[in-house]
Amino acid sequence: MTTTDRTGVATLPMPDLSRTFPGPFPTSPHADRIQAHLGQWLHRFPLLGPPDARRTLCDIVAHGVARTFPTAEPDGLVLCADLFLWLTAFDDTYGEAAAAGSPARLVRRIQGCVHLLADGEPPGDAGPFDEALHDLLTRLRTRATAAQYLRVTGCLRDVLFGMLWEAHHLAEPDHVRMHDYLAVRPHTVLVRTLIAVAEVVLRYELPEEARNSPAVRQPESAVADLAGLLNDLGSYARESAKGVPNSLNLISLITRAQHCDIPTAYAAAARLGEEHAATARHGIDRLATSDSAPLQQHAEALESIACSYIWHIDHARYTKA
């Protein structure tokens, strides 16, 4: 296991993924181009006020997406980057602490998004988040097949619901069952959306039979679980360094469930992460050696999605206290 030393926090174990997902991870040559585009898109749709927040977010989204789909063409990358910028900015603006203070306000905000996701027209008084989402959905519809569009918009609804779920539980984490937390996490960490977006960005389509098979579902779930867990380890460490660890976090849930201290919970989570990584690696390798081109492409997508989450937890957004 590797260890991470953060200000104000005891050295906490991180999962050792050096054998399952060894770096360095490939990245797209278009990262700078994506970042420049994101700046322009944010100028058109001013989702975030402070210039510092804009720059940091554009940087992590551009470089994250460049690692998520290192072989993709620029037009697909840019669509994916805009979508993830929107989701992250929405969560930063309306989710988390802001939402916990008034879930009803978040419900009203999300209702506008649901209206657009359900093919409604933007309202006359649409703000930048509605306008930007409308722009995204129009572009997504142009690029995706009908099923791909519906799959992605289904995932977006689940992300928004996940934010609501979090908003209702931040204040009462004792009501949260581990099982429910683990079910919601792949949505709020956006990995399910990324998996759905992969086909649109990389232009392939899984046959329906394969999509619903254990051979595809198992590595998808393992990557999804790994992504949530890595994000939790990273964010818990970051929040702890600020002195306000998030109570809705796998680490906190483990300490409560197992009546243990933080380092013990961290170690348990790290081991779990190694198990998810091993399951993902096994399933991805099997898909990669199938004789179906879309399954091979899906294996490649799952691999780079996993790598992007591993890369993310070392990015400034997470390591800066």
Next chain:
Amino acid sequence: MTTTDRTGVATLPMPDLSRTFPGPFPTSPHADRIQAHLGQWLHRFPLLGPPDARRTLCDIVAHGVARTFPTAEPDGLVLCADLFLWLTAFDDTYGEAAAAGSPARLVRRIQGCVHLLADGEPPGDAGPFDEALHDLLTRLRTRATAAQYLRVTGCLRDVLFGMLWEAHHLAEPDHVRMHDYLAVRPHTVLVRTLIAVAEVVLRYELPEEARNSPAVRQPESAVADLAGLLNDLGSYARESAKGVPNSLNLISLITRAQHCDIPTAYAAAARLGEEHAATARHGIDRLATSDSAPLQQHAEALESIACSYIWHIDHARYTKA
């Protein structure tokens, strides 16, 4: 305009739909068979306790679905009926007043549904609602194309979100803007789900280009708006007769927006209903005379869906105080 005389309520005007949607409405010869099936399905998945509530619900769902799709084959009708039984029982059990008391509880309940809608496995401790939904989704997946399945499951998410939206606003209806209410209503009245289910029940598929055209969207929206409005007129009269009119209702919203009394608001809503009906009639007639078979089938579906809502407001569930 026709008038309806209900115990304890002044005579309130209802929209005159005798020229746009004249009855009597055709009904399926399989209504009794559907009703018998629903009884068995509720035996397998005990969603409702009181035998009286079961009987009433099975009756209205069976006869409603028989009018919604009068020409459909029994297997499609039965799937649709189970789905609508589930939605209605879920709302009766967890939505409305129960939810307003604890939106967080409804969020937790819905989370289990979202998990299944997002292809998750049923949990070990799944209750009858989860098990019944899993059964429905399995059957829907077998019968529908991938896009149809995703379209219906997207609608189901919107219905569940609509229940949450309602739960957050029942206690503070003054925060509700008319625009938002009208956007949510087609989801909570289940008409958007019915429109999506129609293709699965009647086995046709709209070409994507047609689906996104004004020629299809306009009558769909008119039927959706008409359905919500009729349901509001019916339920307001029913609740008023009990002395507890629902504050989240078009009538209440009109009285607040226009500072008018109930009969004036009712008259305004009735006129609006007539306008929606005229728009729906015009759009349906245009679709019905197109030279595309799926557009003609869609016209037929929209027509009978509209008729089923007109029929519904006279059913016992609404007229019994």
